[in-house]
Amino acid sequence: xxxxxxxxxxxxxxxxxxxxxxxxxxxxxxxxxxxxxxxxxxxxxxxxxxxxxxxxxxxxxxxxxxxxxxxxxxxxxxxxxxxxxxxxxxxxxxxxxxxxxxxxxxxxxxxxxxxxxxxxxxxxxxxxxxxxxxxxxxxxxxxxxxxxxxxxxxxxxxxxxxxxxxxxxxxxxxxxxxxxxxxxxxxxxxxxxxxxxxxxxxxxxxxxxxxxxx
Numbered sequence: 001x002x003x004x005x006x007x008x009x010x011x012x013x014x015x016x017x018x019x020x021x022x023x024x025x026x027x028x029x030x031x032x033x034x035x036x037x038x039x040x041x042x043x044x045x046x047x048x049x050x051x052x053x054x055x056x057x058x059x060x061x062x063x064x065x066x067x068x069x070x071x072x073x074x075x076x077x078x079x080x081x082x083x084x085x086x087x088x089x090x091x092x093x094x095x096x097x098x099x100x101x102x103x104x105x106x107x108x109x110x111x112x113x114x115x116x117x118x119x120x121x122x123x124x125x126x127x128x129x130x131x132x133x134x135x136x137x138x139x140x141x142x143x144x145x146x147x148x149x150x151x152x153x154x155x156x157x158x159x160x161x162x163x164x165x166x167x168x169x170x171x172x173x174x175x176x177x178x179x180x181x182x183x184x185x186x187x188x189x190x191x192x193x194x195x196x197x198x199x200x201x202x203x204x205x206x207x208x209x210x211x212x213x214x
Contacts (some may be wrong), residue, residue: 005032072156074170079148079178084111085140086156088167096167100160110134110158112144116172117151126153131164148178 008018019029025172072086097104097190114126134141144151151174 005029039137060147070168072154072170073153074152076143076173076174076175079176080144080146081134081153082113082143082146082152082173082175083140084154084170086168087139088156092167095114096158096165100158102160105136108133108165109136110137110159111141111143112155112164112166113145113146114153114155115150116153117149119151120160121172123154133159142205146175148175150175155169 004022005018008021014019015026015029015033019026022029024032066088066126068089069087070089070092072084075083075085077083092105097107098108103180110131112129112131114121114129116126119125119127130140132143143154151172153172155164156169156170157164157166159165
């Protein structure tokens with residue numbers, strides 16, 4: 001009906017003539033014309049609002065792969081599996097490699113996993129540790145065959161000349177038991193706090209420069 005009204009309107013017919021021609025009242029004709037005008041004004045606005053989202057690239061909604069900060073996180077995947085992810089900024093990696101006088105691309109990177117169950121860990125009093133060498137360019141790793149019901153801490157660092165140089169240390173993470181807990185017994189023990197790797201405490205950019213006398 002709106003198309004018919006617009007067609008008659010284009011022929012310079014008055015609203016009263018259009019109403020008589022279409023068998024409508026004058027008010028009904030005015031209502032349909034107003035409704036059609038509002039619809040035509042809303043469509044361009046909707047297309048303008050939709051244009052940015054249609055032109056937005058697919059990766060605009062993805063999380064960034066890196067955040068530009070030094071961090072290592074240890075998480076529990078199951079009673080016998082841990083998951084570690086890390087981000088080491090290039091300035092820090094190059095600084096450490098320069099301190100070791102080695103090409104950072106040629107240095108083996110890896111993790112040292114400490115069992116710190118029921119210990120206030122100071123870097124030397126763990127029940128034991130195991131080393132895991134990771135692939136060059138990796139930023140996460142699964143560590144399998146850990147013990148259930150234990151608390152672990154992970155260091156990320158470099159293996160160089162048969163020595164491990166820790167760079168960053170994770171917060172502790174406790175693996176759950178793989179058997180039912182007794183009534184009232186917590187499923188996971190509370191993990192104790194940790195400290196910064198001792199080797200890195202006294203390391204700074206000043207270590208790269210020899211001392212000179214005045």
